[in-house]
Amino acid sequence: MGRPARRPARYEDLLRLPENVVGEILGGELHASPRPSVRHALAASSLTDELLGPFQKGRGGPGGWWILAESELHLGDDVLVPDLGGWRRERLPTLPDEAALTTAPDWVCEVISPSTSRIDRVKKLPIYSRESVAHAWIVDPSVRTLEVFRREGSEWLLILAASDDDVVRAAPFEAVEIDLLALWGETR
DSSP states (O other): OOOOOOOOOOHHHHHTSOTTEEEEEETTEEEEEEOOOHHHHHHHHHHHHHHIIIIISOSSSOOOEEEEESOEEEETTEEEOOSEEEEETTTOSSOOSSSEEOSOOSEEEEEOOTTTHHIIIIIIHHHHHHTTOOEEEEEETTTTEEEEEEEETTEEEEEEEEETTOEEOOTTOTTSOEEGGGGGTOOO
16 A cells, blocks of 8 residues: 655745745645755845845846745745745836746846755756746855856857856846955955
């Protein structure tokens, strides 16, 4: 006799999680991850700082984007919380007043840690592809790397791999250089 079928996770299951975890529903499964480490938070906040001026505010760059940290996305039956998400304002002219967005981002960035790497790569990237997210970045502060992917059909194509002290122009934000040292808390 097999195990009884489990019911798919529901939003109410997320609401019952403790406040010190990040909860997501991916493919009907509830995933709870611990709050990120300080290195993780540093990489995410530093990358946000690099992108906000030129892409959200139009200072030294083209503007035309919303860049949000840890926004809740409701995409089909999935509930995701990317570390960073970016929406072109032509697709999302104003931000909703609700707690969650139902419009898939144009770009996502997942800052991985040992506890989230498999979830980010194996569970979340296919959902982002299904929802037609055009670009995905994976930042790994433990090995100081940036991987930049572009969606080609239903597959992700690695278009840039950078590390340590590289200075890059990475799609879709090629208009400005990003100094990776900033993500690791260092300066030139």
